[in-house]
Amino acid sequence: MRTLISTAFVSLDGVVEAPGGEAGYRNSGWTFNDIEFDPAAFEIKGREQEEATALMMGRVSYEAFAPVWPQMTEDFAGYNAMPKYVVSTTLEDADLVTNWGETTILRSLDDVAALKETGGGPIIINGSATLNRNLSDAGLIDRYHLLLFPVLLGAGKKLFSDTDKDKQNLKLVESESYSNGIQKLVYEVIR
Template sequence: MRALIVSAFTSLDGVMEAPGGEEGYRNAGWTFNQIPVEDATFEIKTREQDEAQALLLGRRSYEAFAPVWPQMTEDFASYNTMPKYVVSSTLREKDLVENWGEITVLRSVDDVARLKETEGGPIIVHGSATLGHQLSEASLVDRYHLLVFPLLLGAGKRLFSGADKDATRLDLVEHEAYGNGVQKMVFDVVGAEGS
């Protein structure tokens, strides 16, 4: 069973929307505009790229990343060459970019569950708040890689859904606090099959 890892930048109050500066959001760019950059903070991002063997995205994150990441040949070299999967009920194969390697459209979280049963290494999810909620609610997430920024952003898409569901226990397996106030927290989902 392949491990499914959700990776996110999040504020202390759980907002994950627009960390890099996407338009249309009041606090856009909060990861770099409001917190001093400390290179050590992003070590986990390099490690993720080295360890992941597939990238899983929701439609909106795919549409945001696909025009940009293929041109970032140094920063995203591994992501650009690994297989990518986009979960969408509306995206058509003909709408996929042609310069980003192998891309497969999955139509549901059931398709993600089947993907997890295939041979291969970890599958990583970036962005994709709506997809992350669906994966969590379907008990498909095995691990969370979180960079928690010392900010309260208020409005915005949240990392975790507000669904009324049974509690999910997490096991903290890695933690580090950086001088800029950012904390790295890596949690395994207790009882998850791929953990």
């Protein structure tokens, strides 16, 4: 069974929207605004590219990343080389870029569950707030890699939903605090 890993930059109040500067959100780029860069805090991002064997995202994140990431050969070489899965009910094969390697469209959470049952290594989910909430609510995420930023953003897309559901316990397997206030938190989902 493949491990599904959610990775996110998250504010202290749970917002994950537009951390890198994506248009349309008033606090866009919040991971870089007023927070001193500490390369040690981002070590986990390189490790994720080495550990993961596939990349998963929702349609909105795919449409944001696909025009940019293939050209970022140094920073995203690992992600660019691995197969990609886009979970979408509206995206068609003709909508996929041709310079980003093998990309498969999954139409449902059942398709994601079936993919997890196949052979292969871990699958990492980047961006994709709505997909993350749906996968979490369906009990499909196995691990969380969170970089918690010392900011409060208020409104914005959240990592976790407000769905009334049973308690889900997590086990902290790795943590570290950095000089700029960022905290790395790695949790495994307890089943």
